[in-house]
Amino acid sequence: MAEAKIVILGTGGTIAGQASSQGEGVGYKAAQISIEGLLQAIPDLQAQAGGCVLEAAQLAQIDSKDMDWAVWRTLLRSLAELLADACTRAVVVTHGTDTLEETAWLLQAVLQPAKPVVLTCAMRPATALQADGPQNLRDAVAAAAQAGGAGIAGAGVWVMAAGALHPGLSVQKAHPYRLDALRSYESGPSAYMEEGVLRWVGRPAGTGSAESADKRLAQWLSRDALPWVEIVTSGAAQSARAVQALVAAGVQGLVVAGTGNATVHAQMLDALLEARKAGVRVWCSTRCPEGVPVLPASAASTGCEHWLDGWLVPAEAQAEAVGEALAVIKLPPAKARLAMMLDLALPPA
Numbered sequence: 001m002a003e004a005k006i007v008i009l010g011t012g013g014t015i016a017g018q019a020s021s022q023g024e025g026v027g028y029k030a031a032q033i034s035i036e037g038l039l040q041a042i043p044d045l046q047a048q049a050g051g052c053v054l055e056a057a058q059l060a061q062i063d064s065k066d067m068d069w070a071v072w073r074t075l076l077r078s079l080a081e082l083l084a085d086a087c088t089r090a091v092v093v094t095h096g097t098d099t100l101e102e103t104a105w106l107l108q109a110v111l112q113p114a115k116p117v118v119l120t121c122a123m124r125p126a127t128a129l130q131a132d133g134p135q136n137l138r139d140a141v142a143a144a145a146q147a148g149g150a151g152i153a154g155a156g157v158w159v160m161a162a163g164a165l166h167p168g169l170s171v172q173k174a175h176p177y178r179l180d181a182l183r184s185y186e187s188g189p190s191a192y193m194e195e196g197v198l199r200w201v202g203r204p205a206g207t208g209s210a211e212s213a214d215k216r217l218a219q220w221l222s223r224d225a226l227p228w229v230e231i232v233t234s235g236a237a238q239s240a241r242a243v244q245a246l247v248a249a250g251v252q253g254l255v256v257a258g259t260g261n262a263t264v265h266a267q268m269l270d271a272l273l274e275a276r277k278a279g280v281r282v283w284c285s286t287r288c289p290e291g292v293p294v295l296p297a298s299a300a301s302t303g304c305e306h307w308l309d310g311w312l313v314p315a316e317a318q319a320e321a322v323g324e325a326l327a328v329i330k331l332p333p334a335k336a337r338l339a340m341m342l343d344l345a346l347p348p349a
């Protein structure tokens, strides 16, 4: 049987642009480097393809300000043919940012693909020191592979840029220069690419079967009160005293609003490790007002049936990457506290 493939179609844009010096981010020529040349700049691209074969074709080589019906028609024809091929898992299209929003809308509205079509682009030419094209293209291939494995939820036209996956219908270019130039009005991005792993926003994490969800609901509804969990915040000049006082008072769980990517002051960390030894549940989140902690891809999901799988990364799952660690919860502290209260209310697995 023929192998599953992801096909990458080149159409030009800044992602394929060339300037006379590495510092040049404005005075360059778009659409100069071939799609093969772009792929060669990403040595581990094949590893992002989820076991699919990568194929590439040059459909056009234009600055997208000059996009016209002739190129769109070529693109529509090629995509319709590729999407009808049972071997095609997903298609990636490189494109200029200037009219990306028109092309993305057109492809979604006209083709309504039942497989992922991931457009990508760049705000700096391929020759720039700060070239964003290689990372965007690498992320687009990973997104295509992972969205292809996500069934119907991953189908449709997407735009991958600056770590965010935007819906094709609502994406817009919002800034003429910044690397993070795209927005999706009203909806916001649908997913973020973090260390090669696509984290969907709003999609429930591993929730197991409907039967196990019913059982959990019955267990929660049978409780008159939830276990005692508090949030402690880590910061500069932190001491261990708040943790020690709460443990002495009988707290059952602690969620740490950690610094940055869920890090904890050394003074507080010792007290938390002691608390854990004493049987107190400890999870670490971040005090950053936007986003949730990002972990190495190897710790992304334990693949187990735990109702919080995908949100909760147990300490053991991080051991290889970071050594002794606290469990990390990929939720903001207030939600993490509620999740821990609910989790402590369930009988141990």
Ligand code: SIN
Pocket (backbone or CB within 6 Å): 012, 013, 014, 015, 030, 062, 063, 064, 065, 095, 096, 097, 098, 099, 121, 122, 123
């Ligand atoms: C283009 O749209 O082809 C040039 C500008 C860009 O890609 O950012």
